[in-house]
Amino acid sequence: MKLIGSLTSPYVRKIRVQLLEKEIPFEFVLEDVWQPDTTITQFNPLGKVPCLVLDGGQVLFDSTVISGQMEYLMPTIPLLPSNPNARARVRTLEVCGQGISDAAVAILLENRFHEPAHVSQAWVVRQTQKIHHGLAYFQHHVANMPGNFLTEQFSLADVAAGCALFYLDFRMPDLDWRKEYPALKDYAERLAVRPSFEATRPQA
């Protein structure tokens, strides 16, 4: 099985963390989708990573599709509960993590593709609000959970949340989210020491 991605993408990291947590071996193939000679569209017509090439040759893209299919194909060390309601709760939290990453990426690209004078502040504010609302939602869940995670046990929700929180550290350090969301600070410390997160820290 081959995972195509970059060392900085929060979406790629989500799949790397998931596969490490599940102890599934995979080949990691680096691809810079921003280079003109990228061949990524051979795998994903949308030109995005992650893409997962299964041993039989089938290609999956979009990290949420990949994460769900990995749980289905490799049910040992599950990161999703079997109860349908509990499962939907975890997947909704996973998408919240995804959305925080989406908002941070949208801000990054707004700044990357515009001269400073043409950056839309209204757009940046809108995306920043999504980040804050997502963080508040996570904080609410962590604060109401007697264990250490967003739900009863470590799951895809925590994988996505960790990838989003650490992506904010990496790309938006000035946001300083730990000050405003102290319960998430402790939560992130618990996630950061997991070998799966340690092994996948983003590198510029």
Ligand SMILES: N[C@@H](CCC(=O)N[C@@H](CS)C(=O)NCC(=O)O)C(=O)O
């Ligand atoms: N919803 C997608 C988002 C993937 C995504 O946006 N990946 C970025 C890397 S961080 C990318 O490849 N961007 C290239 C582009 O937008 O053209 C997922 O969850 O996999």
